[in-house]
Amino acid sequence: MCLPLAACTVLPQPPVSQVWLLPAQPGTSASGQAINRSLRVVQPNTSQFINSSRIAVQPQDAEITVYSGSRWSDSVPVLVRNRLTQELRTNGRFISVSSDDDNLQADLELGGDLSAFQGVYRGKKGEVLIQFDAHLVQTSDRRVIASQRFVIRQPINGRSMNEVVAAFGLASDTLAAETLRWLQNTGAIRSPLP
Template identity: 70%
Template sequence: MTDLKLMFTGLRNPFSRLLWAVILCLPLAACTILPQTPISQVYLLPAQPAASAGGPTIERSLRIVQPNASQFINGSRIAVQPQGSEITAYSGSRWSDPAPILLRNRLTQEFRSDGRFSSVSTDDDNLQADWELGGDLSSFQGVYNGEQGEVVIRFDARLVQTSDRRVMANRSFVARQPINGRSMDDVVKAFGQASDQLAAQILAWTRQQAAN
């Protein structure tokens, strides 16, 4: 190192000094211990809304609100229970929106595709509505029992009459979908299929309440 310093100070040309300074710094740059930031994959929730089944129009407007959720589920991390009661998140992957917003938007998509309610809005729209559909999202995660995994979505729905905030009906819904594969794409596909099941069940239940 002493010989290199003497060589460096003996150079009269500024360009030569700069070149040698860069060369001396190269080993330091190559040996950095700082970890590389992992690339995060962002996923949309897949959806296959049901086509309109026809039938009479329901002369009521419906507002679908973001459900309540625990602090862990109320985020964009893709939750997973790898074993027992432990809950964590799939590494390097996240949703495009927090899980409660994903479910609200999925339900809104289902009701609008059905087309029977006179209008369907969300709490983002801040529009007047006759009924409000909300509730509690208690599960939105992958669950593993050994090597076999499944997606579990559990939603406790409440149908409220907005004029007096009276709860007209409530019901718990659970959708389960096996995860067929080990890739993150397989996991996300299972989430989409489970949310399709859940949305169809809630749509049928809400239409039934309208018929009562």
């Protein structure tokens, strides 16, 4: 029974997929005052299309598709959560930083809505676009204590997937750095716990 199936070549062979890690530059450790709070980073909410491991691209106007034969090593919300968690842990200002995978108690929770994480082309010029509407929640009463919109645009310097992925990495680094700066400057997290 197995021999005829193994010899059959009528079915098309699926294309070999390239699996990409999201590149990340090392973050910097803290130099300012410690924040005496624990923080949990959760996967951002996003559209069904972005909530996958496919690498999204807008080749023109409102059309959205994916880069053929390539995918991320994990789903986009997990990649973004992990990048933010990595940056916050490296910085070391919070007494602890966990993710929603850890299921640990935390004073604060960082989440939000990820409405864009894709390559965008206008003619031959391409850029990576990330739009993240972040909110910081006090976990004791689920109250939003701060919110911020981040729109990151990073030029894609070339047409190869290596160059596309590198641009996604730089854009994610910028998002992580700007999110960290925003959290450090949010006065609400320094107020006494209820």
